[in-house]
Amino acid sequence: xxxxRIQISxxxxxxxxxxxxxxxxxxxxxxxxxGWKDIGTSKELIEQHSLCAGCPESMAFRYILAxxxxxxxxxxxxxxxxxxLVFPMVAVHNIHSLFGNQNAIASGLKRALxxxxxxxxxxxVVLAGDGATVDIGLDMTLQAWFRQEKFTTIxxxxxxxxxxxGQESGLxxxxxxxxxxxxxxxxxxxxxxxxxxxxxxxxVVNCTVSKPSLVEKVIRNAVHIAREIGPTYLQLYTPCIxxxxxxxxxxxxxxxxxxxxxxxxxxxxxxSEPAKQLLAELAAKDKExxxxxxxxxxxxxxx
Amino acid sequence: xxxYRVLPGPEHFLPPAAASMGIRLPNxxxxxxxxxxxxxxxxxEEAARQFLMxxxxxxxxxxxxxxxxxEKAAKKATAIRHLFNTLKxxxxxxxxxxxxxxxxxxxxxxxxxxxxxxxxxHPNLTIWHNKIDCCVFVGVHCHQAxxxxxxIRGGTSCYTIAMCAQAGHEDAxxxxxxxxxxxxxxxxxxxxxxxGTVQPRLSAKNGASN
Numbered sequence: 001x002x003x004x005r006i007q008i009s010x011x012x013x014x015x016x017x018x019x020x021x022x023x024x025x026x027x028x029x030x031x032x033x034x035g036w037k038d039i040g041t042s043k044e045l046i047e048q049h050s051l052c053a054g055c056p057e058s059m060a061f062r063y064i065l066a067x068x069x070x071x072x073x074x075x076x077x078x079x080x081x082x083x084x085l086v087f088p089m090v091a092v093h094n095i096h097s098l099f100g101n102q103n104a105i106a107s108g109l110k111r112a113l114x115x116x117x118x119x120x121x122x123x124x125v126v127l128a129g130d131g132a133t134v135d136i137g138l139d140m141t142l143q144a145w146f147r148q149e150k151f152t153t154i155x156x157x158x159x160x161x162x163x164x165x166g167q168e169s170g171l172x173x174x175x176x177x178x179x180x181x182x183x184x185x186x187x188x189x190x191x192x193x194x195x196x197x198x199x200x201x202x203x204v205v206n207c208t209v210s211k212p213s214l215v216e217k218v219i220r221n222a223v224h225i226a227r228e229i230g231p232t233y234l235q236l237y238t239p240c241i242x243x244x245x246x247x248x249x250x251x252x253x254x255x256x257x258x259x260x261x262x263x264x265x266x267x268x269x270x271x272s273e274p275a276k277q278l279l280a281e282l283a284a285k286d287k288e289x290x291x292x293x294x295x296x297x298x299x300x301x302x303x
Numbered sequence: 304x305x306x307y308r309v310l311p312g313p314e315h316f317l318p319p320a321a322a323s324m325g326i327r328l329p330n331x332x333x334x335x336x337x338x339x340x341x342x343x344x345x346x347x348e349e350a351a352r353q354f355l356m357x358x359x360x361x362x363x364x365x366x367x368x369x370x371x372x373x374e375k376a377a378k379k380a381t382a383i384r385h386l387f388n389t390l391k392x393x394x395x396x397x398x399x400x401x402x403x404x405x406x407x408x409x410x411x412x413x414x415x416x417x418x419x420x421x422x423x424x425h426p427n428l429t430i431w432h433n434k435i436d437c438c439v440f441v442g443v444h445c446h447q448a449x450x451x452x453x454x455i456r457g458g459t460s461c462y463t464i465a466m467c468a469q470a471g472h473e474d475a476x477x478x479x480x481x482x483x484x485x486x487x488x489x490x491x492x493x494x495x496x497x498x499g500t501v502q503p504r505l506s507a508k509n510g511a512s513n
Contacts, residue, residue, distance in 0.1 A: 009371040009380030012364055015404050017419045050412045088409040 006072065019047055023091050029072040032289070035220075036066045036212035045071055047089040051082060054248030056255060057156055057238040060209040061086055064127070064154070067216040068092070069223050074123040075113070077106045079132035081163045082240075083156060100137030102126045103144035106151045123223050124151035130171040131161050134190055138170075145199040148230040152222045155192070155235045162240035173264060178243060193268060196233040202272040203232040208255035208265045218269075224282055225275045237265040309338040309476050311460045318457040320449075321473035328471045334479050335471065343479065350439070350464050350477055351493040354390060355501040357437030357462070361401040362387055363421050365443030367468070369404050375484075376442075382487040383441060389491040393498040397505045401433060405440075408447050423447040427458040435459075436504070440475070441466040441482065449474055466490070 008016050008024055027043040028034040038044075045065040051058045061083075068074050076094040078087050079102045087094045097105045106126045113122040133141050133155040141153060159176065161167040166179035170190040177184045193206040203225045205218045215236070222232040239254045241247065246254055258265040271279065305325030312318065326338040334346030341349075354360040364383050371377040383402075390400040403421050410424040417432035423443070429435070438461055440448050445467065452463050452474035465475035466482040479486060 007371045009369055009377050011377070011380040011384040012369050012402075012404065015364075015402050015419075016369060016406060017404070017416070020406050048412075085412055088412050 027091065028066070034066065034069070034071075035216045036063050039063075039066050039212075045091040046086065047091070049086045049089055051086060052242060052248070054241060054251050055082075055238075056209060056241070056251040057082055057158070058086070059212075059251075060156060060215065060236055060238045061090075063209060063212045063215040064219055065090065065092065066212075067219040068123070068125070069220055070121060070123050073121060074125060074223075075109060077102045077109065077124065077126045077128075079128035079137065081129040081132060081156075083127055083129060100132050100135075101140055102128045102132060102137060103140040103149075103153060106153075107144050107147065107149045110149060110151050121227060123227055125223065126151060126153045128153075128155060129161075129163075130155055130157045130159065130169050134170040134192055142195070142199055145196060145201055145231045145233070148200055150226050150228075150230055152219075152226040152232045152234065154219075154222075155233070156238045157235050158238050158240040158243070159189070160240065160243055162243045166240075166243045189264065193233070193235055193270070196231075197270045200231060201233045201270075202226075202230045202275040204234075204268075204270040206235045206265060206268040208237040208259045210252055210255040210259060214267070221271075221275075221279060225271075225278060228278055229272070229274050305338075307338060309335075309456070309474065311462050311476060312456045313458050313460060314456050316457050318453055320453065326473040328473060329478070329480055331481060334477065335473070336477050338473065346477055346479060347490055347493040348497070350479075350490060351497045352501050353437045353462050353464065353477070354439075354494055355393060355497060356504050357398070357435075358504060359399050359401060359433055359435045359437070360390060360394070361403055361433070361435045361438040362390075363403055363405055363438055363440050363443070365405045365440065365447070366407055367444065368442030369406055378484050379442060379482075379487065382484045382491075386487055386491040386494075389494050393494050395503050395505075398503050401435065403429060403433070405443055405447075408444070421451075423451040423454075426451040426455050430455060430459045430461050435461055437462040437464070439464040439466055440472075441487065442468075445469055445472070448472055 006024060022043040028038050046061055049058055071092050074092055076092055078084055078094055078096050080099040084096055103126055106124045110124040157171050159172045160169050160178050168181035168185055172185045174188045175184050193204050196204045203222050209215050218234055222234050226232045237255055237258055241251045307324035309321045321338060329335050329340050333340050334343050336346055336349050368376050368379045368383060387402045394400055405421045408423050411422050415422050415428055417429040421429040448465060452472055455461050455463055463475045465472035465478040467478060467480050468482045471478040471480035
C-alpha cells in the first residue's frame, strides 16, 4: 500500500484511536531520508511493546523500523520468539511464520510481490532470532541464499533460546553456561557471517546495536542491495539481559563490551563487488539530492 | 434443515461454527435471522428493533470503512456516521449508543483499551467493558468477522448483526449480505421509522453478561 492510500475516512476520523491518527499525521512513511534521528520528533512505527525493561532487542527494533527505506512498501517476516511479541505493535506489514520457516516464506512472498506489483518496489525483510535462523531454520536460511533470493535476513543474536528459559543455541559462545544448559556449550559459536558470505550473500555485517547511526547505515545498505542485487545478512547482537544475569541498565554496556576489537561482535562487514558499485552509485545520488535540496533552501531564503 | 438456532450466548467457550450446525447463508436479496433465512425487509425491521431495545447499541466499523482506501469506503463511512447519528436521535434516555472502531486485526499486546477500540482476537473484552448488548459489524473482513462473532457468541450475551459486503455470516444472530451505502441508509431509515414503537430493555440486567 502506498502512502497516499493510508488515509482515515473523514466521517470516522474522530473515533480512531490516537495511535492511528498520529501514524497518518506524523509518521515518516514516504520520507526519503528517514532514519534514527526521527525518533522523538515523529511518530515511531512501533507502539508499545511487551519486551523486558531495558531489552536491547527493543532498541534494535526501534532503530530498524526508523531506518527501513521504504516502510509503506515493506513486508517483514518474523518467527517465534520475543520478536513475535513485538510485531503486533508494529505499523509495517508483517507475517509470523512457523519456527524456522521464515526464509522460505520470504522467498515465496518476494516472488509473489514481484508478480503482483511489477512496477513497484516491494521490500521483504526477515527478522528472526538465532534459534530460528541458525538452528531450526538453517536449511531454509541457506537455501534462500543459495537461490539468490532478493531479501534481507536479520538475525537478532542473543546467543541462546531466551524466550523459553535459556537453552543452548548454535550461536551461543563456547563454554557458556545457561539456565537450561548447565554443562556449558561444548563447541564454538557457529560462524554464520562467514557461511553467509560463502553462500552467496552480497552484504554481510556482524555488529551490535549500541550505535543507532551504524544500525541505520547497515539496514539501509542491506535493503538496497537486496532489492537490486541479491541476499543480504545482518547479525545483530541483542543480548538477553535476563538470561545472562544483567540488570535493565546494563544491556548497552554489554553490547559495548562485546564489540571491542577481538571480541565476538567487533564490527565485520563483507560487501561483494556488485554491491560496492551499487552503494557508490547510491551515495553519489544521495549527494546530488542533498546538494539540490541545499540549493533550493538557499534560493528560498534569498527570496 | 436444522433445528440449530444462532442465539445470543454465552453459548460456551468454543461454540460450534454455525455453518457446521447446518446454518446456511442467504441468497442475494435475502438475510438470515437466528440462522433462519428471511426477507431483507424483515431483517431491517428486526435489526432496528434490536437496536432500539438495547441498552448499549453499538456499531463496530472495521478497516474496510475506517480507512479511505477508495471512494466507496469513504462513502460507506459517511453512511455509518449517519446511522450512528440516527441511532442517537432515536434512542430513549438511559440508552447509550456507541461507535467503536476496529482499526486493524493485530492482537493487541500487552493490552487493548476497550473504551476506544475493539479487536477481533478478543472482542469480548470491549463488549464486557462497555456492557454492549447489541452490535453491528460493518467493514470487517469476513474471516475476522467470523472469528469475532464466534467469540462473542461464546462468551457474552450480546446480540450480533453483520452488515456484510459479501455473502453474509452464519455466526451472527442476524446477517445482511451485499452491504452497500444504500443498505446502511435503509437500516437508518428503518430505525427512524420504528422510533418510539419499541420499549428498551432498561429494567433488565444491564448489557452483556459473562
